[in-house]
Amino acid sequence: MISSKLRQKWAVTLLAWSVALLLAFPVFWIVLTGFKTETEAISRVPHFFFHPTLENYQAVGERANYFHFAWNSIVVSLGSTFLALLLAIPCSYAMAFFPTKRTKDTLLWMLSTKMMPSVGVLVPIYLIFRDTGLLDTKTGLLAIDAMLNLPIIIWMLYTFFKEVPREVLEAARMDGAGPLRELYDLLLPLSMPGIASTSLLAIILAWNEAFWSLTLTAAKAAPLTAFIASFSSPEGLFYAKLSAASTMAIAPILLLGWASQKQLVRGLTFGAVK
């Protein structure tokens, strides 16, 4: 007889696999479609077995300069993450170690800005970008991505910093360390795993950000999200080419995420269980 515990374990395993497959299937299908011909790609009967071809990748390569977009994506995601960390570290430090009556409210308020639909501020931001000459610049996109991710980065760092014993920093203060020393010599090395996973998440979020990159960039500063979008063009649907472009766009970040999944999981679930 199978014990109820074992049955439960099987059920959970089955559920986990189903959810994982459900989530991964679209990505898998995109990768697969990228190697099909256009006819196979739009065929009513889904083809699992076919002769893989690289012609879509060739076509994509001929039509657009992948490396130009990729470079923009790299600059924007790394740059925005760096900028956001630069602002968030002192901010989280202050909130974690010198809290006031309003610290919790401030944190909640910051997070609440994430609940607002981006399109709600499209017009003002567009006008600001136009007037300051930031349209279609990497700097502009980098800045907006940094601001976009700032609340979540501050929240995560705040949680990580909270884990550092207050007395350790007080000891450093007694030893003669000023706030910058405290940050540099103690807080940063002590919360490095947390900062690493926060950075990874910020890079991924910036890499995948599409709304603002599509609206605020055109040719010069367009990242890979714009690269994908350029294949869903009005000339007609080219599923296979679109899939090939998508694969090229998500491959780097997928690899990064896969390589660093341990860090990511730790970062996202940190503090959830003591």
Place this chain on the structure above:
Amino acid sequence: MATVQLKQVRKSYDGFEVIKGVDLTIRDQELTVFVGPSGCGKSTLLRLIAGLEEITSGDLLIDHQRANDVAPAKRGLAIVFQSYALYPHMNVADNMSFSLKLAGIPKPERDKKVMEAARILNLETFLDRKPKALSGGQRQRVAIGRAIVRDPKVFLFDEPLSNLDAALRVRMRLELTKLHRQLRATMIYVTHDQVEAMTMADRIVVLQAGIIEQVGSPMDLYRYPRNIFVAGFIGSPKMNFMEASIAQVLQGGSVVVALANGATLSVPAVDGMAGAGDKVTVGIRPEHISLASSDGISAQVQTVEHLGSESYLHLNIASGELLTVRINGETTVVPDQQVQLKMEPRSLHLFNKEGSTMRSLPTSTA
């Protein structure tokens, strides 16, 4: 070294006062212990001196210089925390030399000071270990070493032994006392453990609810508690208290009190402080009660605790009050036995309705 003076020091959080006007002078080279129940403000007082909390009002003087607005590191004090608060990512030597590095002291000199402290604390062989590879006692010694290398004016200890097991605590207590003699340093030591206070202190400051109840040498506090709180807090097992009323005021500084069970005792008291009929509390320490063959206060033994060298009797007297008596370890007294108790008049303490002592105190106890 240095003196520390507190003048009407107050501290409040969001309008709630936790330190309520403390006046205190900590003398040069003395080991002063702040003791009191948890929440009495002793750690807060230490943190105010350290500069880790801001003083709401009043003055803090270190070596006669006002230090309220001096940054913690500039006050010339070093603190040892209960949790040790070592830097987990640095080895023992780096932990100890961190302050010297920040002060810009050249490496050879830093190394020399670290070696010196390590020698005093027997840490020479651990210098390149990380804190996580050390035992609790060793970590505590590193924390003390970190204080020593700074050559501070005053050492501050915030319950440094609370995280250690009982045996280690006793050993570290002795080591700290030795260290105090060796360094001739001014030290302020916070603890909730009155045994630590009694055994280590040159002077004890007893705190309760943000005010100082009494300051004095351990034996002064033991002999001449100023009020019922100090009387009950200092000494282990704690002092026995019995409700009583004044039966007669005698000439020459004593009164006769009647206990609730009808027995009468003659107790020393300051002239004019008591009138016949006043409600009072009589206190006597367990070690000052002895068993008599007859003519004493009769009591019934409830339990006997044998500690080997001594025994504690827990007794009921006729009034229903419970007394603890400390007697010889070889006693043959058994539970339910009736005994007679003898109390020496000069060992009795008398407290008025407000809880203040009615005995005269020597001038050395503030």
